[in-house]
Every structure is written in C-alpha cells, then in structure tokens.
Amino acid sequence: MYKNFCVAIFLTIVLLGRGIVTNAADMSLRNEENPVDNKKKKDSIPIYPDLVYEYKIAELNNLTPIELEYNDRVRRYIDVYTIERREHLAKIIGLAELYFPIFEEMLDKYQLPLELKYLAIVESALDPRAISSSAAVGLWQFKINTSKMFDLEVNSYVDERCDPYKSTEAACSYLQYLYRIYNDWQLALAAYNGGPGVVRNAIERSGGKTDFWEIQPYLPAQTNGYVPAFIAVNYVMTHYEDHNIDPVPSEFIHINVDTVKINKASTFKRISEVTKIPIETLQFLNPSYKLDYIPKMKYPATLILPEDKIRIFIRNEDAIYDESVAKKDFNEVVSEAGGTNGKIKITHEVAKGEYFHKIAIKYNCTIDDIRIWNSLPTNDLNVGQKLDVWVDPQVARAIEEERTRPKQQRDSTDRFIYYTVQNGDTVWSIAEKFNCRSISELKEENDISNENDLKPGKKLKIYLNK
Structure with a gap:
C-alpha cells in the first residue's frame, strides 16, 4: 500500500514537471487548441524537476554497464544542451543518422557498450574536421602522437583522424585498452580525455580512491567535467523530444551513401566535373582528404559517395583518375x-x-x-x-x-577572489601566483583578449583550485 502511494506521488511530480494535464475538462480544452497555441508550446523550453531527470537517467543506467548517475554537475550539462545550445543539439541529432550506424557497428565488433557512441558528441559534436585548442583532431579527437599508436595515417594529403571509419576503429581499440587498465568505465572515459597518467595521478593524490566522483577534485578542469557531460549527452540524445527539440535532418544518412576503392590519384574537382557531385558534398563525406586531393597510396584509397552516384563513378573511372596535382602559380593566385x-x-x-x-x-x-x-x-x-x-x-x-560556447559550468562551492592588477603583472604570472584552474578561464572570465587588456588598476575575478 505504501509503495503504491509513493509511486502515485512520484508520477504526479513527473506529470506536473512535464506539464501534462490530467483532468477531463483540461483534456477537452487541449483538443480544441489552435495551431498558434501548439506552435507556442513547441517553441517553449521545458524545465523539469530533478526527480524527473534522476528517474529517466536511472532507466538508462539499467541498460548499460557504464555507470550513469544524476547529480548537479550532470544537470548543468543537460541545461547546456537543452537550453543554451538547443539549435546546436538539433544539428547533432541529424548528423547522428549518418555517423551512429558506423559507431555502433564498430563498437559491436569490439564488444564494447553501444552507449560509447555518445562520446563522439562530447569530443567533437560529430564534426569530423573538429580541431581542439590542444591540436586534437576528428570525431574522436586524437592528437598526432596518439594516432600513431593506432596506425592512423597523417601526412600532407591525408589525415585519417578525420576518417569516420578508421578513427572509430582506433577509438574502440583505445577505449578497450583503457577499460583493461581501470576495469571501470567512468575512469576509462576520464582517461580517454585526459590520458591514463592524469587519472593515475588523481587516484594517487586522492589517497588511492578509485571512484570518479571522489577523484574529481584532483583532475584538470576539462577532464573534471567529462563524465558529467557524457551522462548528460546520453540523456539528451534519448529524451530530446521532451525538450521540444526538433532534429535538423542531415543531407545524408548512412543508408544513402556508399564507398568505392580507388588505386590512382584524383582530385575532388575532377570527380565533381565527371559525376556532377558538388565539391562541398565530396568534402563533407570525405573529410580525411586535406587538400581535396586523393593521392596514390600503398593500399587502395576509400572514397565515400552518394549511393546514387556510385554507378556513374564506376562507369567513368578512367576519365576521373589524375596523376598529378594541378599547382597554381603566384599570378593565378592573385588573379583569383x-x-x-x-x-x-x-x-x-x-x-x-x-x-x-x-x-x-x-x-x-x-x-x-x-x-x-x-x-x-x-x-x-x-x-x-x-x-x-x-x-x-x-x-x-x-x-x-x-561564439556560442557556454562559459565553464561552475559549482556553487567554487571559490574566487578579486585581485587588482599591479605594474609588471602578466596573465601567466597572475595564474601562477593564485594557482588558477586555467589561464583560458582567467582570460574568459575577465574579457582579456591579449596582454594589452591587462592594465594596472584593473580588477580581476579569479577562480581558485579547490
């Protein structure tokens, strides 16, 4: 009896949180709503109580070996995606139709949790040519030295860190390796972002604790928020409709593209001329070719094309191949x-x-x-x-x-001080003096674009490491 009462209370809270009308009179009014009212509701941004998020994430947690839990840090990232960056999330949901089938097939091959596909959203927002401030590249954000561990080719013409297929296999291999080290998915995810040494050091500084939430204070700021962001993405990609977010369809989805293997050099320009595929489409589907040129390689190169253009390409293959790169001289560059x-x-x-x-x-x-x-x-x-x-x-x-990137989400317990700039101060010296969490955060918080903005007498807000 008591259990049924608790369930009834919980469902009432959930229904109220979702704005669902439960009495007959209100239901009849809802049926008579005009299209304008419906559009206003569709454009609204729902805000739910914590209990709703906790319950829905608990449901997701039941379906994965990766521990998914709800707390204030996760809530802040949910708000980032569903409130601050709604339009961006709508595009990501559309792109998932192109990339998620690739991820799921590879994760299944390596017998890894399928929910790891959401990691690419945290890493790159499903942009295969994304480049981070630390020079990590691609959907899975590999630095060049890490990519060498997994035999990803990076040269003047090709960057396989941007190849959706090869970079995904490399990411699966790396995640599998990291899980073998920690036997804990949250720690493995943190290590994917910060590196195994960073997590190992955090465990050491915490006195040997191996729970992610307990070693969080000893992790760098970016890695600190990595697991909460991953949990939030699991939620928003499953429940975006509850937040009135309409996906922006991608021009291509996985079932309407296909691959061909080519053994000779060619240019996107020549392929476009023969097949009538826009160069922008070739660039979008083949992000690993840096200069719109496919060189002759040791092994056949892969080219991704719209499925309905494959036959045209094969029929005109001889006309497409090009043995050299057409190089413009200075006068041509100036004239164009x-x-x-x-x-x-x-x-x-x-x-x-x-x-x-x-x-x-x-x-x-x-x-x-x-x-x-x-x-x-x-x-x-x-x-x-x-x-x-x-x-x-x-x-x-x-x-x-x-431009639209939200400022770092802060804990209510974050400590900060105000400091007045003195003669001879630099951003670096101030960050060192006060053991700041990061120089980029110091500059962003105080609208410092360069050292010239740092004038004696200027008052700075400085967040301190805990």
Missing part, C-alpha cells in the same frame, strides 16, 4: 583573389593592434582577398572597422562554435 565560391560570409570587427596580415592569417585568406571583398583602396585599417570576410564552411562552423 576575392573569390567567394563555396564560402560563407562573416563580419570581422578590427580590434586594436590588428593589421592585414594578422586578419588574413586568422581567416586563411590573403590581403588581396580582403581588399577586394571590401573595396579597400589602401592598406589602412581603423579600430572598430567592419570587414566582410569569406571563409570555408568548416572555419565558419568553428567561429560559430567559439
């Missing part, structure tokens, strides 16, 4: 300056200390490009001046990611 084909326009505001070369390097273009795009007769720039800049789609995505 200001091109916008296949690029996205963004606006750059000139900051203090910026000049043409610095801006051109930042956006992977040339001074001539910038001058033509903006009809500039001279090389003079003014602080605050707005410039039109055309960038590759992946650069545009990276800029947008940086």
